[in-house]
Amino acid sequence: MIPTKGISGNTLFCKRASTSLNCFRYENTVAQRRKQSTRRFESFRTVAKSESKPKGAEPGVANSAEKAAWYAVEAFGKLASGSKRTENSAERTGLEVTKMTREQVLDEIRKDYEVNNYFVSGQGEMTAYEPDCEFSDPFVSFKGVERFKENVSNLGSYLKDVKLDILEWKETETEVDVRWRFSCIVDLPWRPRLAAAGGTTHVLSPETGRVVRHVERWDVEVGRVLRSLLVPANRIPTSRWEVFMMSLSDGDLRGVWLAVSGFFVAPTAAVLLANSAVSLASGEDRLPAPVSLGCWLLLLAACVAELQKLTGVGKGNGGRGGGDGL
Incomplete structure (x- = not known):
């Protein structure tokens, strides 16, 4: 027990109050310094984000x-x-x-x-x-x-x-x-x-x-x-190129195939006919079996696509499956 002789009650109360006030001031100072440190950190993080933002994202600026x-x-x-x-x-x-x-x-x-x-x-x-x-x-x-x-x-x-x-x-x-x-x-x-x-x-x-x-x-x-520049101006395509680019820009793989299928009919048919002629003459198949099978499947798929365009079956896909220019 601390002796209190010679110390009045008011004096003791004042000393205790002064001690409490000093503790409050110290805690308040620590809290303010923490806030300032947090603000500086947030400012630094904001600047870092703004500097790391790609300039090409701004309208009218090319990357x-x-x-x-x-x-x-x-x-x-x-x-x-x-x-x-x-x-x-x-x-x-x-x-x-x-x-x-x-x-x-x-x-x-x-x-x-x-x-x-x-x-x-x-x-x-x-x-x-x-x-x-x-x-x-x-x-x-x-x-x-x-x-x-x-x-x-x-x-x-x-x-x-x-x-x-x-x-x-x-x-x-x-x-x-x-x-x-x-x-x-x-x-x-x-x-x-x-x-x-x-x-x-x-x-x-x-x-x-x-x-x-x-x-x-x-x-x-x-x-x-x-x-x-990858998208045709015509909403309803009238040529293979317009069908191809419009389908490509939309990610429409079916439309892309319908646009290019016609280019595979004649080459694959010629390759298969030549291989058949050589096979009849020599008795040997010049094309490896996987290649021959691939050519037949490609020719079949191309013919089916061309038949769809002729009969109008392929026109239901936003106008990309057909057209007079195809």
Whole structure:
């Protein structure tokens, strides 16, 4: 027992109260430090998640695979067109050193949109642009009007039924911002539809008044636009290619087989007939038994599929099983 002689009751109560208050303050300080530590950890985890998020998931931004696909398309366009465009650079030499008024620049930009469909077809002189203007879009960035026109015209030769609508036109001292929407049919065997909406910012030079930067943005995911190139524009396919691509995009294996079955009838029949002729002449079967059996099964399946298309049995699968073009 602790002696309390010489200590009043009030003094003892005050000391005990002071001790309890100090303990409460200590526990409160520990709790606050724990909260701060938890907040710092949550902040660090949030930053780590945001940094690890793939950039290609953002709308209008192309990832590495999509950029690689774009470069492949650009190379294909150059290969297909050869060296058609060599004469336009000489036609612009008289326009490259003169300064244009603001009204002339705006008129030429609007003409490129409304008359020439320039960024779809590559047509027009594009006199409102500096020769070394920088062009950028979700796929690539480069400099040079001639390269832009060459790329666009190479791909534009495969675009049919082009529709371009100007949704908004804004002008400032240094920029012209245009929002647009376009659609077209790509001249591939399955005739897919290419459609997108977005905008283009034309940055004007304070010295010459012409466009020095052409920044194109898309309001849709780049991957979604690229995937649409696998789907035919026609809802009811009329050719084998359209049936094949539509079925492939839907994961319809039956439709895929109905589209390609006709290509196996003649080759397999020829192989089996040749093997039969050799067997009759030599008395030996030249094809191994598993290969011969596979050819017979393939021929049978192809003939059944062709018979289904002729009788209309295969047309019940969303129109993919038949069609006049099959």
